[in-house]
Amino acid sequence: METQLSNGPTCNNTSNGPSTISNNCSSPVESSSIEDSKTNLIVNYLPQNMTQEELKSLFGSIGDIESCKLVRDKITGQSLGYGFVNYVDPKDAEKAINTLNGLRLQTKTIKVSYARPSSASIRDANLYVSGLPKTMTQKELEQLFSQYGRIITSRILVDQVTGVSRGVGFIRFDRRVEAEEAIKGLNCQKPPGATEPITVKFANNPSQKTSQALLSQLYQSPNRRYPGPLAQQAQRFRLDNLLNMAYGVKSRFSPMAIDGVTSLAGINLPGHAGTGWCIFVYNLAPDADESILWQMFGPFGAVTNVKVIRDFNTNKCKGFGFVTMTNYDEAAVAIASLNGYRLGDRVLQVSFKTNKTHKA
């Protein structure tokens, strides 16, 4: 990829990122044993509202996909925020890691890495650690725990305002037995130089908590016969607040209603494609590819599809492309933000697709 946006895949070893110190930056394509799959990827930290189809669309822009699964809560159907993508060609899996690891989608920074072979021994290997010295860094935390096994992720929680460590964190080991040994060796022990002992125990499983909370909400709600629309309404409300905070957008007064009316009445408004809102992106460079569109539009909300229009003979971009977004509000903010955006030495023109434009 020739053009790199500021919000594109980056190498982030920030103090609060759930990364492993040792291998996150240097090479996510790390050595694996001979039986490990080189086509199957695990994708972590997906936006809550991202669907399996959107996951497939995003990773399908790299190469042919053999299978793709978004993992959902068995009871509530809610996304658990991670999924699997299995490519036909191992080269595409490697390309997906290099291209999409660290991609920002809405409020999340996705992680793309090889999936370990599925096994009971790698489940429930996540530890919750508290009582850490406030001065302890993520690197020091990993150094302390690495004597017990291979660390998959680590994280130290920080105060959102001050950025100061809250003295609590997480360590995910490769295998549960490693986590068990770490508890035996480190629980109630003082780290080198520390004045107080730390607590090390297995972390709560967030999927169980979410599922319980949602179920109890369902049972307590007087309108529980309509969980679907209510959940959507709640999601919309949270989105409105988020947009308001982030951009000062009063989406309560934006044409949300138009979205509903158009679908019912079949009115042909610019960009409205039935399956979402189609956006026209003009003045792309000849070497532009799909990933640049994902990087630009992904942070603004649910994107279902992107397409770079190419010349049949040269395979070079003809200077424009299309992006389909599910929600009007998010599409409108994306357009307002990206129209006039300078990409390399070009100034983009971004608008809802109109009928006079070449069909996608």
Place this chain on the structure above:
DNA sequence: TGTTATT
């Protein structure tokens, strides 16, 4: 007690 890491 997390940007829900094993289908």
